[in-house]
Amino acid sequence: EAGVTQFPSHSVIEKGQTVTLRCDPISGHDNLYWYRRVMGKEIKFLLHFVKESKQDESGMPNNRFLAERTGGTYSTLKVQPAELEDSGVYFCASSQRVYQSTQYFGPGTRLTVT
Amino acid sequence: QQQVKQSPQSLIVQKGGISIINCAYENTAFDYFPWYQQFPGKGPALLIAIRPDVSEKKEGRFTISFNKSAKQFSLHIMDSQPGDSATYFCAAPASRNYGGSQGNLIFGKGTKLSVKP
Numbered sequence: 001e002a003g004v005t006q007f008p009s010h011s012v013i014e015k016g017q018t019v020t021l022r023c024d025p026i027s028g029h030d031n032l033y034w035y036r037r038v039m040g041k042e043i044k045f046l047l048h049f050v051k052e053s054k055q056d057e058s059g060m061p062n063n064r065f066l067a068e069r070t071g072g073t074y075s076t077l078k079v080q081p082a083e084l085e086d087s088g089v090y091f092c093a094s095s096q097r098v099y100q101s102t103q104y105f106g107p108g109t110r111l112t113v114t
Numbered sequence: 115q116q117q118v119k120q121s122p123q124s125l126i127v128q129k130g131g132i133s134i135i136n137c138a139y140e141n142t143a144f145d146y147f148p149w150y151q152q153f154p155g156k157g158p159a160l161l162i163a164i165r166p167d168v169s170e171k172k173e174g175r176f177t178i179s180f181n182k183s184a185k186q187f188s189l190h191i192m193d194s195q196p197g198d199s200a201t202y203f204c205a206a207p208a209s210r211n212y213g214g215s216q217g218n219l220i221f222g223k224g225t226k227l228s229v230k231p
Contacts, residue, residue: 004157033218042118043158043203045218056218091157098217100146100165105157 002026004106006092012112018080021109023092025074031055031095032075033103034067038088046090049075050098061086082113116140118206120222127229133191135225137204140185147180147187148219150203158203162189194229201226 005024013019025032034046046065047057051072060067064083069075079086089110093103119138127133139147145166150158164171164178164187171178177190191198205219 006157031217035219035221040223042223043219043221045208045220048217059218095217102148102160102163103219105150105159107155107157 004092004094004104006090006106006109008109009107010110010112012114013082014114015084016081018078019082019111021077021079021090021111023075023077023106025092025094026104029094029096029104030072031098031101031103032069033093033095034075034077035091035093035105036088037091037108038085043091046077079111082111084113087111087113116209116220118204118220118222120204120225122225123223124226125228127194127227129194129196129229129231131194131229133194133198133227133229134188135202135204135227136186136188137206137222138184138186139206139220141209142206145182146207147178148205149176149178149189150205150221152201152203152224161202191227194227196229196231199227199229 007022030051032049035043037043045059048055049069052069066078089108091108092106095101095103148163149161151161152158162173162176164180175192180187201224203224204222208218
């Protein structure tokens with residue numbers, strides 16, 4: 001069974017540019033989460049999809065971040081325009097259920113904004 | 115804002131020794147406490163998790179101890195090996211009281227474990 005995949009693995013962009021991150025969850029997992037880890041800090045929740053619907057986006061930093069999940073399959077996270085403080089590692093995770101269900105993480109996308 | 119407090123930040127242990135990492139949480143939506151292990155360049159991978167009905171869970175050399183009244187849980191790695199060198203994260207489900215979705219996890223800041231040969 002394929003795990004959670006993310007693309008790209010690393011992205012370096014200039015301040016003001018746009019970047020789109022992609023996540024492919026484990027097949028059959030309705031729940032998809034985005035998290036971010038800024039250097040030296042904890043992994044922080046951004047948002048949660050159940051199928052194609054946004055269940056909770058309370059962790060999104062601001063309206064420069066836009067997440068979508070097409071047809072309840074893969075998800076994209078767009079940052080537009082990127083700022084220096086957006087640098088970090090963005091993780092995607094998926095799970096079958098919400099309660100007491102393992103969240104499987106992807107390898108992450110390291111975003112560097114210069 | 116809900117927090118999970120994890121300590122120590124870093125830990126150096128000799129091969130064969132016991133590694134202990136502690137976490138304290140606030141209110142949670144439900145009792146489910148996973149520990150994740152992360153190697154450089156990889157995503158966090160579930161190591162072991164404990165659910166509400168037990169105070170301890172053991173899988174091989176890894177044991178979670180859970181104290182519900184104190185809102186604390188800890189990871190013990192027995193007979194630590196150099197291959198255990200990684201960053202370890204504890205986590206707890208977000209609480210409704212903090213506006214959590216009941217699904218997302220609140221993570222500790224991580225413990226970087228180094229096991230010396």
